[in-house]
Amino acid sequence: MRKDAQSLPTSTLCIQISIYSMYVGWGSFRFVQSLDSLVSKQSQLHLQTGRTLSLSPFVEDEEMAIKLCCFPKDPLGDVETWSESVDRLLSCKAGQIAFREFLKSEYSEENILFWLACEEYKKTKTVPEMISSANRIYSEFVQTEAPKQINIDCGTRESITKNISQPTLTSFDTAQKLIYSLMARDCYPRFLKSDIYQGLLRRGDSR
Template sequence: MWKGRFALSGRLCCFPKDPLEEAETWGESVDKLLECKSGQIAFRDFLKSEYSEENILFWLACEEYKKIKSVPEMISSANRIYSEFVQVEAPRQINIDCGTRENITKNISQPSLSSFDTAQKLIYSLMARDCYPRFLKSDLYQALLMRADSR
């Protein structure tokens, strides 16, 4: 049985609904799951249990990165994302092809808001086709659905 840190009451979600009510919509698509803060937390806890938490952390970092307005902040954030997730032997190295990794490495000295787009799409695709279906079958998600149904 799952015993994560995910709060099962309160209004954590980006929508004005209870997270338990939102849990039912997460089964519709990976986008529904990722657009909701409580969905991100539940999915992150699941990925942590599978030792692949770096995927959602990278995806979320890229989402925040694309909102940056100043060049100095973009450079700083790009270097942090690169050193944490992209470079070979990074502490949370993501699983991307060597061409994508080399392209990011080559351009990291002059980052743009689209610097990580290809890698982010690859990780999104990996999560959507591989991790997300397992999440839907997981004890974690099933327990949330049962709690929602029993209200």
């Protein structure tokens, strides 16, 4: 990574490198490993030098972002349209990443992760793939004490649990709608006022 990127806030780097990986086709595992390595190096720098690392997203700095000259299209070019609706935000890869980073700051990242997992689940083509994906989603997001347990009512959770041995493509529809409603009603308005989104808007205005 270039020297000029080392001074960027960790949250800024997370979003910018994530967007970059989406557009140039890096594998998700490779990206996670690279990002973990980057954060680890920044943490070591802090311990060695005593330098305070800024974790606040998108400080007002014209040089805060890694240049995106390799992109066939600027991934932040549609950032203003994200305020039109949560659907517009979620339909954009860069929007998903920015919203995920915001939810992470509110300790509710599991909401968008579950929603995205359900979107992928509905694209499954074979029964074995569907069964495998359904069980992964259930164990990761739905079952009680799941590592990324989503906040849904007991009835919906019990219904999924009861039918998980014979899943269908609509097994998670009710839960996904509940989480979508929660994000749209509660999280999305705060995202539009957040430093993350406002910082991206400022970047667009300064071009």
